[in-house]
Amino acid sequence: MQEKNTAWYASWFDTSYYHILYKDRGYDEAEAFMKHLVEFLNLPEDGTILDLACGKGRHSVFLNKMGYNVTGVDLSPNSIAHASKSANDTLRFEVHDMCEPYPKEFDAVFNLFTSFGYFEHESDNLRTLKSIKAELNETGFGVIDFLNADFVIDHLVENEVKEVDGIIFRLHRYIENGFIYKDIRFEADGHDHHYTEKVKALTLEDFESYFRAADIDLLAIFGDYNLGKFNKKTSPRLIMIFK
Template sequence: MKETDWFTSWFNTPYYHILYKDRNDKDAQVFMRNITSFLQLPKGSHIADIPCGKGRHSVYLNSLGYNVTGGDLSENSIAYAKQYENETLRFAVKDMREPLKNKYDAIFNLFTSFGYIEDDAEDILILKNLKNGLKKDGVLVLDFLNVEKVRKTIVTNEVKIVDGIIFSIQREIVNGFIKKHISFEVDGESHAYTEHVKYIDLEKMKIYFSEAGLQIDHVFGDYDLNPFDGTTSNRLILVAS
């Protein structure tokens, strides 16, 4: 397996979903309410949630009155999300590295779903694909981690027990990537995966967005949409057009 394609296997395993099963839906819902209100997106607007995982953001956005299309590379995630489909909520397997077929009022890239690939050109291509998927007055929301705070607060070793599985987690920042090494044993078989997220600060994001032809209109530092602070903010949230 190529290191750059770690996500194609890890995100498609049941163990990924077990490890992260307790993600905070309340935070996700607060963010979706806040950002749709801030953007003044009319009900019925068509939002693409890419990648959507198992659909938690998509389902909630749909409950707020939006027409939502969720796309994700993980076939397992999409198969799970499809149980929630209705006339205004659809899910499909989608790779961000491929052009979008439709145009949207807004595209949301949430929960650090960017920066997985070593080559900067591929990250810029993804942003170009997202830009080309926007309608004339469409908007892109990219929700990333604040790498500066991660660097200062990184927990290098951690053990999490979820559903009886002992996950051993080691974190490091090396070669321009924040890496999370995850190892565990199930039924006597050892498993090991490494998550790679590129160390992209605001200045580097500005370069990426400019290269992709995107204009950054707003920068927030958390899901309550407070201003971004490089040292204290939990998130780096970019709104672009």
């Protein structure tokens, strides 16, 4: 029997409240990013893509509509159950731990919207990158879309209140031990809830060190979803293309 994952992301991402809090994420911006990305990579028209940490699968679904053969994987059984409602002959979803290699090779592996750096142990970050490398075919490309830690720390909003679907979320952000934390508190369904997100404040230099250790070649770096030039002080994103 597989051991139950008790990490924060295994519980928080598997709740309905996570999806309520982030329901206003911009679909248009995300879809434009996908178009820019596949055009830059010049993927084959019927190419294969692994969407690593796919959540409920909205990006997988869009990429599939663009004509790609897509596999979406995520640690959350609830997210995969939801995503699987959209499955077809060229779109499939599975529960999978991204630290472990998926047993297939792809034209591209996408790890999007800061779905990296959640682990307590540095070794798991490296294991994930080695797994991505193993999932790429001979001409395949890996993509990690991460936050730009320097920009996020400089523009950190410590306290915020958001009301979504009648739920008042109280958010508190802070930096501690090299991680960016977000405490999330709210009352719903007659109960008080408390979750904490944390992501390692990894810089480009950190990723370059990982890439060397994983024998990965960094090919291009971008700083936003329009694939603009990366600037560590002004870019909101750190988007890395590698193989």
